[in-house]
Amino acid sequence: MKKILAELLTIGDEILYGQIVDTNSQWMSVELDKVGIKVIRKTTVGDQEDEILTAFAEAEQRADIVLITGGLGPTSDDLTKPLLAKYFNCELQIHEEALAEVTAFFKSRGREMTEINKQQAALPICCTKITNPIGTAPGMWFEKNGKVFMSMPGVPHEMKKMMTERVIPKLKETFQTPQIYHKVIRTIGIGESFLADKIATWEKSLPSHIKLAYLPSLGEVKLRLTGFSSSSSSLEAEIDELVKKLQPFAGEYIYGYGDEPIEVAIGKMLRDRKLTISMAESCTGGYLTHLITSVAGCSDYFLGSMVPYAYEIKMRQLGVKPEILEKYGAVSEPTIIEMANIVRAKFNTDIGVATSGIAGPGGATPEKPVGMVWIAYSDKHQTITKKLQLSQDRMINIRMASAAVLNLIRLSLPK
């Protein structure tokens, strides 16, 4: 089967100068891989006419699909659109439907539209407009000699929505993409090398047409099984069977499958059990609550949080007993037990959780180094605590401690 090849072309001086990290192209690689399109090259060029035109011509030689991001804003340093018009030798013209969309976008936000904004609706007449549902710069799809050029905004959330909802389906339609089936198994609470050890026997038993990848992130490891076949239904059954066989090796760490992060899984568990939760966060500083409230519909189970950052607030607002704070300090097991129990009682929820630790870089003592964090879970039957020793990095500590609390909830909820 002939492979379908793609090149990712990123346009923008801000990437060449290193002022932003290009995370778009990594995300795009993963999405293209899922539908069996092979990325053969990534190229970044600056906001320079000759560089951009050369990059278009080179990419057309190498790839079937050229996906372009960036350089679509309304300002004068954004060159992608006029240069695509030049490259495909056609005029820019106000596109009536695009103009209506841009106008509606500004109207819905109660903002005035300037002449510059209006120019975002000007498109090369030889392209197909791809609607941008959450921004003002439309996407542009060009076809020539069996090759596709697709230009998208560089703003990550606009690009992702356009890619998922419009571009990927249109690419699958235009090209004969092979049958590929992916299954992502999500684990939490175990590091990559320990997990690899535990599942080594299972991994060795995988057939050659099914590939395994480890995708570690802070506090989690995802396993991705990818199968290639001419018949997707048998492949799906085969992979599901392999996932079943994985259970005895790693079942206790698996919290879900596919795209759902741990906060969504926790939300479902709470909703299913008709339980409510509240939080008292000290060192995680609101991040844990943010994860919980990032899930739409969380008001079904999440009632509220307190972030009692200062000593005073821990005592006066949350209500931790001064004698406990004084005797053991804020980062201690007796304090974390109090915090979880009190927030549960005060906020009148079924479950209360709490965090307290040294996020760093300041605040450490010889007994309480940076990265030391206490977490606790409380319900009417039990209070469970855990002590973590994380890293030297403030943001990593905040994120890993939050993930550890979500895992503690998963393990502690009534079955």
Place this chain on the structure above:
Amino acid sequence: MKKILAELLTIGDEILYGQIVDTNSQWMSVELDKVGIKVIRKTTVGDQEDEILTAFAEAEQRADIVLITGGLGPTSDDLTKPLLAKYFNCELQIHEEALAEVTAFFKSRGREMTEINKQQAALPICCTKITNPIGTAPGMWFEKNGKVFMSMPGVPHEMKKMMTERVIPKLKETFQTPQIYHKVIRTIGIGESFLADKIATWEKSLPSHIKLAYLPSLGEVKLRLTGFSSSSSSLEAEIDELVKKLQPFAGEYIYGYGDEPIEVAIGKMLRDRKLTISMAESCTGGYLTHLITSVAGCSDYFLGSMVPYAYEIKMRQLGVKPEILEKYGAVSEPTIIEMANIVRAKFNTDIGVATSGIAGPGGATPEKPVGMVWIAYSDKHQTITKKLQLSQDRMINIRMASAAVLNLIRLSLPK
């Protein structure tokens, strides 16, 4: 003055497949920029002989300096070294000094050296070896027709050390590096196109050796001025003068310069004024508090937050009057005023801020659509409210509302 041009070439399937994000090239861009070497292109290719050789040849055409990372490990899919030997038409031979270094490396770690490890000391005879002080794969420096090819390991900490200690000094010695000066001006509270309109006159007045770029992100727009000159002191003064001239056009939106995000700027303002702050977050669900607590040392001014997500918690825990909640609802000006004033009083801080809105996708009514958010700032002299109409996207609403509160704090703090 002739510019010195560099191309960054990254080799590895793991980047094309999206299994890792390439952060090396961003770091390298920043370091090269500091010494006046202009990155004109970034290229990533996979572990394929023909792709790599083509990339070498293309890069040699375009750039004076080709910096290569990746593909230097001891395994069979690492092709960089044999292909550089092939490209420069010279043999691979064990390099005695490199062998001594690799041997010492293994000895110091008490590990045995295999034949594969020994092969890491084999180098093309036409290159200059660059010592890897913290790893086993040496760097390789090639010169040909006034162009430099430099190959480094892909492991970030090894690459960074080699680059800082060996490669940058050697490049400065080999090439006559020019002076470049960047200044980033950070604005908040105005969209890219509106800002462009406001500063159009100023932008037109910029001299040709100074370039302006717009770098928008959620709720913010950064402006970057880049100047090229033979004397860096006059350039710095010239750009600082231009920034001064920008003030009448956009001064009210400028909150800072360089690398510091708005939450750091707010932290400094609070610390300078010896003021403390607390927050009552409903629709932003902890994200605003997370931004504030992501700044190390925030305990100097941030005392605590409440996230009164449920109606009950707003009443019983925060203490919003039931008659106000019942008459106007949670998303209303009277309620947001109460929330900001109460959290300030309860947490005994100088300033209190609050958010309440419809983050979406659920919870909307005809009068209160998704994206409608009330925010408030309260100190002992004043309570200021603002109504926002944001987007249809939950995460965008959470992030933009949080940015709007930070901007409201900036604008409302006593001078």
